[in-house]
Amino acid sequence: MNAKKAKKPKRPVPPPGGRYGTEKERAARGRAARSAAPRSSHAAFTPSAQRTDPVDLIEAQSARRVQELVPIRYGRMSESPFRFYRGAAGIMAADLAGTPRSGLTAQLCGDAHMLNFRLLASPERRLMFDINDFDETLPGPWEWDVKRLAASLVIAGRANGFSDRQRASVVRAAVRSYRERMRAFAGLGNLDVWYTRFEADDLQRQFAPVLGSADRDRWERARDKAREHDTLQAFDKxxxxxxxxxxxxxxxxxxxxLADLLPDAEHHALEKRISRLIESYGRSLSSDRRFLLESYRVADMARKVVGVGSVGTRCWIVLLLGKDDRDPLFLQAKEADESVLAPYAGPGAFRTQGERVVAGQRLMQATSDIFLGWERLQGIDGRRRDFYVRQLRDWKGIVVAENLSPKRMKLFGTLCGATLARAHARSGDRIAIASYLGGGDVFDRALATFAELYADQNEKDHQALLDAVRAGRVRAEAA
Structure with missing residues (x-):
């Protein structure tokens, strides 16, 4: 008797109006969300009575990292409340889990502080402004990204000596920009939203009427400097x-x-594994980009310390050479751990953490690095770890927060808010979110209050780390 042929599962049929329903239903869903979480309720932040000690949270992350590098992480986080905040995404994720939620979700950056917005290169060699770091990306409440951005602006503003009024103006401008852009995106078609991008040349023309000659010159220098931060510059340096x-x-x-990091036998073994990672990660690229990758040969590799919050994660940089020794490509293979949002927003849908990072980045960015991909690597200790791979340096320009006046930080915050709205509009229900936010400034004012409250908490947490260092509970090193 012939066995019955298994039936193929039916492909799900999208509901009328796409993933989210009709436009009318989506707008109604957004308005209804105000009942569950009034817009004014986002002003509140009161730490839970059961709040975990912030140093305990940081140490729990550090336990999975390269132990000899952990003191560098603590040293960098000790430098200032803003540096602490950059490394404390896990602490804030735990705090945000207890704040009001609209019930509307989007793909989150997960660490949307102001310095994760910067100038980047597109594959077409255009200079773009976009979000940069996606280590913590995961679907979740869109409010969490906006709140992390808002609090970062207040913390940076305090470091720069801004008054209460100036800081409130900066935050309200950034959140207003998010809200107004989201409402604009709600009126656009899906493809129009998807193709929206912020090119540096267009931004210069847009902001020219409100910039003085000194600011215009500063912007020109920033663009030129970003273009100089490329593979050849990294190669020479x-x-x-x-x-x-x-x-x-x-x-x-x-x-x-690696040759200086480990004994001969171990470094040769790890070099072979990393070489195999570079070779096999190409399967996560499109065929044309994989073809380009295969035209390079691996020349050398090293361990690199990056960022603040990422210090201690395994990060390998790999030098590849093309037609000759002046045709370099630098790739960075960075360890991807579970997102700090996962305990509160769910683990996500991907089999590996590297794929989670790459998928989130491709969804949120207007255009991504042509060599962005993922793979798993078995270390010489036998443990398998997830990695994502991208170019080490490709036209990157980052703002220096300490150099921003209230006016310039307000303009920068406005650009960050618009960029975050575009990223969320690609992945979330932009019509429902826009309907929830509305045309008034209730949400803007609420987040200005929240950001100040959270900046207070961040200062206390920073002091807790300083106390732990002084008491010998943790060790900090400057580097």
């Missing part, structure tokens, strides 16, 4: 010729060649 061979120049402890 990070490599040298030894015995006729181009190698990465060690600068311990922040940059160490």
């Amino acid at each position: 990070l490599t040298r010729v030894v015995g006729g061979r181009r190698v990465i120049a060690s600068e311990p402890p922040l940059l160490v060649r």
